[in-house]
Amino acid sequence: MNPPLVEVSAISRSYSMRSGMFGRAAAVHAVDGVSLTIRKGQTLGLVGESGSGKSTTGRIVLGLDPPDSGEVRFDGKPMATLGTAAWRAQRARMQMIFQDPLGALDRRLPVATQIREPLDIHGLGTAAEREDRVRELLRAVELTPAHGVRYPGALSGGQRQRIVLARALATKPDFLVCDEPVSALDVSIQAQVVNLLCDLQAQLGLTLLFISHDLRVVRQISTIVAVMYLGRIVEIGSADDLFARPEHPYTQALVSASPAPGRRSAGRIVLAGDPPNPAARPKGCAFHPRCPRAITRCASEVPALSAVDGDRQVACHLVTGTQARDAA
Amino acid sequence: MSPLVSIEDLRVAFSGVPVLRGVDLTLQKGEALGLVGESGSGKSVTWLAALGLLPRHARVSGSVRLDGRELLGAPAAELDQVRGGRVAMIFQDPASALNPVLTIRRQLSEALALHRDLSGNAVKAEARRLLDLVGIPDAARRLEAYPHEFSGGQVQRIMIAMALAGNPDLLIADEPTTALDATIQAQILELLSTIRHEMNMAMVLISHDLGVVAENCDRVAVMYAGRIVEQAPSNQLFADPVHPYAQGLIGALPPLDGPRRRLTAIPGTVPDPAQMPVGCAFAPRCAMAAEACGVSAPSLAPIADDRAVACIRAEASRRALLGIAAE
Amino acid sequence: MGRYFAIRIGRAALTIVLVVTFAFVVLRLSGDPALMILGPEAPPEVLAAFRKAWGLDDPIWFQYLDYFHAIAKGELGRSMRDGRPAIELVLERIPATLALTLPAFAFKVALGVPAGIYAALHRGSAIDRAVMMTAVAGFTVPSFVLALLLVLVFAVQLGWLPSGGQDSWRHAILPIATLSLGGAAVLARFTRSAMLEVLGQPYIRTASAKGVPWRKVVTSHALPNAAIPTVTILGFMVGTLIAGAVVVESVFAWPGVGRLLVVAVANRDLAVVQCILLLVAMTMVTSNLIVDFLYGFLDPRLRAKGAHA
Numbered sequence: 001m002n003p004p005l006v007e008v009s010a011i012s013r014s015y016s017m018r019s020g021m022f023g024r025a026a027a028v029h030a031v032d033g034v035s036l037t038i039r040k041g042q043t044l045g046l047v048g049e050s051g052s053g054k055s056t057t058g059r060i061v062l063g064l065d066p067p068d069s070g071e072v073r074f075d076g077k078p079m080a081t082l083g084t085a086a087w088r089a090q091r092a093r094m095q096m097i098f099q100d101p102l103g104a105l106d107r108r109l110p111v112a113t114q115i116r117e118p119l120d121i122h123g124l125g126t127a128a129e130r131e132d133r134v135r136e137l138l139r140a141v142e143l144t145p146a147h148g149v150r151y152p153g154a155l156s157g158g159q160r161q162r163i164v165l166a167r168a169l170a171t172k173p174d175f176l177v178c179d180e181p182v183s184a185l186d187v188s189i190q191a192q193v194v195n196l197l198c199d200l201q202a203q204l205g206l207t208l209l210f211i212s213h214d215l216r217v218v219r220q221i222s223t224i225v226a227v228m229y230l231g232r233i234v235e236i237g238s239a240d241d242l243f244a245r246p247e248h249p250y251t252q253a254l255v256s257a258s259p260a261p262g263r264r265s266a267g268r269i270v271l272a273g274d275p276p277n278p279a280a281r282p283k284g285c286a287f288h289p290r291c292p293r294a295i296t297r298c299a300s301e302v303p304a305l306s307a308v309d310g311d312r313q314v315a316c317h318l319v320t321g322t323q324a325r326d327a328a
Numbered sequence: 329m330s331p332l333v334s335i336e337d338l339r340v341a342f343s344g345v346p347v348l349r350g351v352d353l354t355l356q357k358g359e360a361l362g363l364v365g366e367s368g369s370g371k372s373v374t375w376l377a378a379l380g381l382l383p384r385h386a387r388v389s390g391s392v393r394l395d396g397r398e399l400l401g402a403p404a405a406e407l408d409q410v411r412g413g414r415v416a417m418i419f420q421d422p423a424s425a426l427n428p429v430l431t432i433r434r435q436l437s438e439a440l441a442l443h444r445d446l447s448g449n450a451v452k453a454e455a456r457r458l459l460d461l462v463g464i465p466d467a468a469r470r471l472e473a474y475p476h477e478f479s480g481g482q483v484q485r486i487m488i489a490m491a492l493a494g495n496p497d498l499l500i501a502d503e504p505t506t507a508l509d510a511t512i513q514a515q516i517l518e519l520l521s522t523i524r525h526e527m528n529m530a531m532v533l534i535s536h537d538l539g540v541v542a543e544n545c546d547r548v549a550v551m552y553a554g555r556i557v558e559q560a561p562s563n564q565l566f567a568d569p570v571h572p573y574a575q576g577l578i579g580a581l582p583p584l585d586g587p588r589r590r591l592t593a594i595p596g597t598v599p600d601p602a603q604m605p606v607g608c609a610f611a612p613r614c615a616m617a618a619e620a621c622g623v624s625a626p627s628l629a630p631i632a633d634d635r636a637v638a639c640i641r642a643e644a645s646r647r648a649l650l651g652i653a654a655e
Numbered sequence: 656m657g658r659y660f661a662i663r664i665g666r667a668a669l670t671i672v673l674v675v676t677f678a679f680v681v682l683r684l685s686g687d688p689a690l691m692i693l694g695p696e697a698p699p700e701v702l703a704a705f706r707k708a709w710g711l712d713d714p715i716w717f718q719y720l721d722y723f724h725a726i727a728k729g730e731l732g733r734s735m736r737d738g739r740p741a742i743e744l745v746l747e748r749i750p751a752t753l754a755l756t757l758p759a760f761a762f763k764v765a766l767g768v769p770a771g772i773y774a775a776l777h778r779g780s781a782i783d784r785a786v787m788m789t790a791v792a793g794f795t796v797p798s799f800v801l802a803l804l805l806v807l808v809f810a811v812q813l814g815w816l817p818s819g820g821q822d823s824w825r826h827a828i829l830p831i832a833t834l835s836l837g838g839a840a841v842l843a844r845f846t847r848s849a850m851l852e853v854l855g856q857p858y859i860r861t862a863s864a865k866g867v868p869w870r871k872v873v874t875s876h877a878l879p880n881a882a883i884p885t886v887t888i889l890g891f892m893v894g895t896l897i898a899g900a901v902v903v904e905s906v907f908a909w910p911g912v913g914r915l916l917v918v919a920v921a922n923r924d925l926a927v928v929q930c931i932l933l934l935v936a937m938t939m940v941t942s943n944l945i946v947d948f949l950y951g952f953l954d955p956r957l958r959a960k961g962a963h964a
Contacts, residue, residue: 049509156597186366187536191580191593198590213510220582220591244585257514258584259539270518271511274479290511381863385779404869412866419857419864427858429879429955438875439865474955490865 002040005175005207009035011060011070013053026279030056032231033070035305038224040174043201043208045222045239047215047254051278053231054211058177061209062096063087074175092122095168099180101160105152111163112138112148118170137166140203141196158189162196169200179211194220215258219243224311227251230276230286233305237312247314249291285317293318330396332357332497332530333378333415338390340370340377340554345602348373349554350390352628355530357497362541362562363534364577365551368598371534374551375500379415380407413443416491420503422483426475432459433471436490443494458489462519481512488519498530505540517544538581542566547634550574553599553609556628560635570637572614608640616641663947667940674936675726678929679719687711688923692735709735722929731933732926734919741926745912745934749897752904752911755827756896759834763892767839768885771846775854776873786843793840802833802906819908830907834900838892842885849884853877883953890946894939898931 013031031053038044048054059065061072063079072079074094080086098104105114112134119130138148141162152160161181168176178197182190194217201208212218218225219239226236227248235248246252256269273290276282282289288298297317305315331354340348348370355361363371376382378392378399392399394410402410411417419425426435436455440446446454452471459467462485464478475483484504491499501520505513521544524531535541541548542562549559550571558571569575579592596613599605605612611621620640628638689705690697697705706712710721725732731742774786796804809829810818817826853859854877862876863869892899901913908914912931919927951957 049511158597186598187538187577187580188366188594189597191582191591192595194582195591195593215510216582216584219584220588240588253514254510255584257510259517259537259543260584268514268518270514272515274481275509275512376860379864381860408866408868410866411864417864419861421857424857425861427862427876427880429883429953430876438862438867442866476956487861490861494866 002042004037005040005075006036006038006061006209007073008037008057008061009071009073011035011057011067011072013056013060013065013067028278029231029281030278031060031067034228034231034233035070036061036226036233036236038175038207038209040207041201041205042223043210043221045218045225046209046211046228047213047218047225048228049213049275051230051275052228053278054228055179057228058096058179058209058211062094062177063091064096088122092118092171093173094175094177095171095173096177096179097161097164097168097181099183101157101164101184102152104164105160107152110149110151111155111160112145115148115163115167115170118167122171124171133170134166137169140169140200141166156189157185158192161185161193165193165196165200169204172204173206175207175209177209177211180213181210182217183212183214190217197221215243215254227254230278230281232286232315233313234287234315235313236305237310241310241312247308247312247319248316249293249318250287253292285315331355332359332395334391334393335374335378336391336393338374338377338392339388340373340382341387343385346604347554347601348377349604351551351554351556353549353556353559355498355532358528358530359547360524360531360533360545362545362548363532363551364536364538364541364548366536366598368553368601369551370554371551372502375417375502375532375534379411379417379500381411381417408442412439412491412496413494414496415498415500416494416496417500417502418484418487418491418504420506422480422487422507425487426483428475431472431474432478432486436471436486436493439490439493454493458492459486461492461523462486462489463515464489480508481515484508484516485519488516488523492523492527495527496529498532499524500532500534502534503536504533506536513540520544538566538577550577553604554601555609555625555638556636557610557638558636559628564635570631570635570642571610571639572616572641573610576613608638663944667944670940671933671936674932675723675929676719678932679722679925683715683718683925688735688925691923726933731930734927735924736922741930744927745915745930748910748912748915751821751909752897752900752913755830755834755900755903755909755911758827759831759838759900760892760896762831762835763838763842764889766835767842768846770839771843772850772873772878772881774843775847775850778851783847787847790840790843790847793836794844796837797902798833798837799902799906801836802829802903805829805833806906819906821909826907826909830900830903830909833903833906842888842892845888846881846885849881850877852884853880856880879953883950886946886949886953890942890949893945894935894942897938898935 010033011031012029012033014027014029016027034057036044046054046057056065060067063072063082066082074090080090105111115134115137116130119125119133124130125133134148135145138145143159143162143166147155147159152163155163182193185193198221200206208221210218210221222239224236225239225242226233227250228234229250235242235246235251242251243255246255253269253271269292271290276286276290284300285291285294285298285303288294291298295317301317303315303317305313308314308319333355335351335353338348338351339346351370351374353374363374365371373382377386377388380399382388388400390400394414399407399410433452433455436458437451440451440454444454455471456467459470464470464482464485478486504520505516508516517540520531523529533541533545545562547559548562548565549556550565550573551557552573558565558569558574565574566578569578573594576592576594580594582591583589594613599609599612605622607622608614608617608625611617614621618640626638626640628636629642630636631642688709689702689711693702693705710718713721731740733739734741734744770786774783777783806818806829809816816828818829820826859872859876862872867876897912898916900909900911901916903909904911904913905917915927916931919931
C-alpha cells in the first residue's frame with residue numbers, strides 16, 4: 001500500500017455567523033473532528049449536501065483556512081505557517097480547482113498567460129522553458145496553442161475548466177483538491193473532463209481530493225469515498241463497495257435518491273425534512289431527526305466513526321460490525 | 329384518442345438566430361413526458377414559446393394546439409386562462425421564482441382568484457389546503473410568511489401548490505430539482521409523482537438529468553440544438569438508444585453500480601446557434617457521421633410504433649427493413 | 656430594529672460633524688474674512704477690532720471647538736456682514752427656494768417615473784429610444800446651460816416669460832422647468848433600469864405563467880420591487896430640496912438659499928455658509944434615514960433582519 005501523502009487528524013472549524021445583518025452571532029460548526037488519510041496516487045471522494053462541510057474541509061486541507069483544532073500533515077510534515085517560504089514551497093505541490101472556471105480566471109488576460117503565471121510566481125525555468133511548459137500543459141489538457149491566445153470569454157465552459165486544470169498542473173503538484181469541478185458542465189462535457197482527470201492522474205501519479213455532491217462522478221473517479229453530514233464523516237469506505245452496500249442510513253438514502261435510468265422510483269428511501277441547518281445542529285447523531293431508523297440513543301449520544309468490516313468505517317449506533325449486523 | 333397538446337413545426341428565433349428549429353411533439357392526457365438535452369438544446373424554450381412566455385423580441389412560428397385550440401397568436405385574455413388554469417409551470421431556481429415582497433398567501437390567492445370561482449374565506453381555506461397538500465407544515469401560520477423565510481425545497485413545494493391552484497390538466501416542470509440537494513430532490517420528485525397520479529394530470533419534466541427523467545416519465549424526447557433527435561418510451565430509450573447523441577448522453581453518465589468503465593464522452597461542444605452546421609447538427613461531433621450527414625438535416629421519422637429518430641442511419645436501416653418486408 | 660436605527664443615526668451625526676469641519680477648514684484656509692469683508696484698504700486697527708469681535712484672532716483649534724460648542728447650544732453664529740443671526744438669514748430664504756424645488760420635485764416624479772416605466776415596458780420601441788435620448792441629454796447638459804437655453808428661447812426670442820426675478824408666478828416657470836427637466840431625466844433612466852432589472856426576474860415569469868394578466872403583473876409584481884431602488888434616488892432628491900437650486904437661483908436671480916450661499920461664500924461670511932451647510936447636511940441625512948425606513952417597509956427581507964436585532 002502506498003504511503004500517505006495527506007493526513008488529516010481531527011480537524012474542526014467553526015464560524016460565528018449572524019442571522020441577518022444584526023442578529024445574534026451563533027457558532028456554526030462547519031467541520032467537526034474530521035480525520036482522513038489520502039495515500040499517494042489515490043483519489044479520495046468527499047460527498048455531502050450543502051452545509052455538510054465538504055468544501056471547508058477542502059480549504060483546510062489546502063491550508064487556505066486554518067483549523068481551530070486538529071492537524072493536517074502533508075508528506076509527513078505539518079503544514080507550514082501561512083506566508084512563509086516553506087509554505088510557498090509546500091503550496092506549489094498542492095493546487096485547487098473550483099466549480100466556476102470563469103470566476104477563477106482573469107477575463108482580461110489570454111489564458112496562456114494565466115497558465116504561465118504560477119511558473120512566474122515560483123520562478124520555475126527560463127522564459128523559453130516556461131513557454132514550452134505552457135504548450136505542454138495545453139496539450140496535456142487536450143487543447144491547442146491556438147486556444148492559449150484566447151481570452152476566457154471566448155472559450156466554452158469545458159475548455160475553461162481545462163485551462164484551470166492546466167494552470168493547476170503548471171507547478172507539477174503532487175496533490176490536487178477539486179471542489180465540484182464538473183458540476184456546472186453539461187453531461188457530455190462533464191464526461192470529457194472526468195476522463196481527462198482520470199488520465200492525468202494515472203500519467204502524473206497525482207493524489208486527489210475530489211469534492212462533489214454527485215455520487216456518480218465521485219464513484220467514477222475515487223478510490224475511497226467519505227460521506228459527510230453536518231460537518232462530520234458518517235461513512236467512509238472503498239468507492240465501489242460503499243455505493244453498492246451503503247451502511248449508514250444517510251448514505252443509503254443518498255444512494256437511493258440518486259436517479260438511475262432503467263429503474264423506477266419504487267422502493268426509494270425518501271428522507272423527511274429539510275437539509276439541516278449547520279447553525280442549529282441536533283443533539284446526539286446530527287442525522288437522527290431525519291433518520292428512518294433512529295432509536296432513543298441516537299438523540300442523546302454522538303456515534304463515533306468505527307470500523308465495521310474491511311476498510312469500512314461507519315458512525316451509527318445501529319451499525320456495529322459484521323457480527324452485530326448478522327444478528328440483527 | 330385526441331392528444332392533449334400537439335406541437336407542430338415549432339420554431340423560435342431570437343433576433344434572427346434560430347434556437348428552436350422545428351419541433352413536433354404530442355402529449356396525451358395524463359401522460360408523463362420527459363424532455364432531456366444539454367443547455368441550449370431548446371427544451372425550456374419549447375414550452376415557454378408554447379405558452380407565450382418568451383420575451384417580445386422572440387419570433388415564434390408553427391402551431392401549438394391544446395385540445396385542438398391554437399395557442400400561438402391567441403388573444404392575451406385566452407392565454408391568461410390557459411396559463412395557470414389548464415397548463416401550469418414550475419421553474420428551476422426556487423430562490424427567485426416567488427415574488428420576494430409578497431406573502432405566500434397573496435401569491436397563492438392570486439392564482440386561486442384567477443382560475444377558481446372562490447372568494448373571501450374560501451380562498452384562504454383553499455390556500456391552506458394546498459400548502460397542506462404539498463407538505464408545508466403549520467400551513468395556516470406559514471401563509472403569512474415571505475418567500476425568503478422558506479428553504480429551497482419548501483419554496484419548490486409552494487411553487488407546486490401554486491401550480492395546482494388552477495387544477496391544471498398539464499404541469500410543465502422545468503428543471504424543478506436541479507438547484508436542490510439530492511435528498512430534497514427525491515422528496516420533490518416523489519411529491520410530483522403522487523400529485524400527478526391523484527389529480528390525473530399530465531406532466532412534462534424538463535431536465536438535463538437522464539436519471540431523473542428516466543425514473544419519472546413514461547416517454548422521453550431527447551433534444552439537441554433546437555430539434556428532437558429521438559423519442560421513445562423511457563425504458564426502451566435507456567436500454568437501446570438509437571440516435572448517436574442519445575447513445576452518447578447515456579454513455580457519458582457514470583454508472584452508480586457494476587464495474588467502472590471509461591466514460592464515452594462526446595467530443596467537441598454544442599454548435600453555436602448562429603453558426604449551425606448544414607445538415608445534421610450533431611454530425612460534427614458524431615463518431616458515425618457519413619458524408620450524407622453534412623448535406624441535409626434528417627427529419628424525425630418513426631422506427632417503430634412508439635419510437636422516432638432523426639438520423640440518416642436509422643432511416644437507412646428502416647428503408648432496408650421496409651425493403652425486406654416488401655419483397 | 657433599534658440597533659439598526661441607532662447605527663444609522665450615529666452615522667448621520669458623524670456625517671454632519673464631518674461636513675461642518677470640512678466647511679470650517681476650507682473657508683479658513685481660503686482667505687482672511689476680515690480682509691474680505693472690510694477690503695484691503697481698511698486700517699489695521701479696524702481689521703484687528705473686527706478679528707477680535709468675531710474671535711478670528713483666537714487659535715484655530717479654539718475657534719473650531721468654540722464653533723462646535725455654539726452649535727451644540729443651538730447658536731449658529733451671526734452674519735459678519737450685518738450682524739443678524741445666520742439662522743434667521745437662512746430661514747427667511749427657505750420659502751423662496753422651496754417655491755422652486757417642491758414643484759420641481761413633483762414634476763420630476765410625475766414625469767420621470769412614468770417615462771421610465773413606460774420605456775422599460777416598451778424596451779427598444781421608438782418611444783423608449785426617444786425617452787432615453789431625452790434623458791441622456793437631460794442629465795449631460797449642465798443646468799446652467801439648460802437654464803440659459805430656456806432663457807434664450809422663452810424670454811429672449813419668444814418673450815413669453817421673464818428671464819429673472821421673483822415678482823410673479825410667471826417668474827418661477829423657467830427655474831422650475833430647468834430643475835424638473837434634469838431631475839426627471841435622471842429619474843427616468845433610473846426607473847427604467849430598475850424596472851428592466853425586475854422584469855427580467857424569474858418571479859415575473861412565474862406570475863405570467865400562472866395566468867396573471869400583464870397589466871397586473873406590472874402593477875402588483877414588478878412595480879413594488881422596482882420601487883426599492885427607485886426610493887434611493889428619490890431620497891437623494893428630497894435631500895437636495897434646500898440647496899439643490901444654487902445654480903438655477905443664480906442664473907434666474909432668485910433670492911433663495913442657493914443665492915445666499917453663493918453670496919456668503921464670495922464674502923467669506925462664515926457663519927452663514929456654515930449654517931447653510933449644516934442645514935443641507937441635516938436634510939440629506941434625514942432623507943437618508945427616511946429612505947432606510949422605507950426600505951424596511953418595502954422589502955420584507957430587510958424587515959426580517961431588523962426583527963432579529
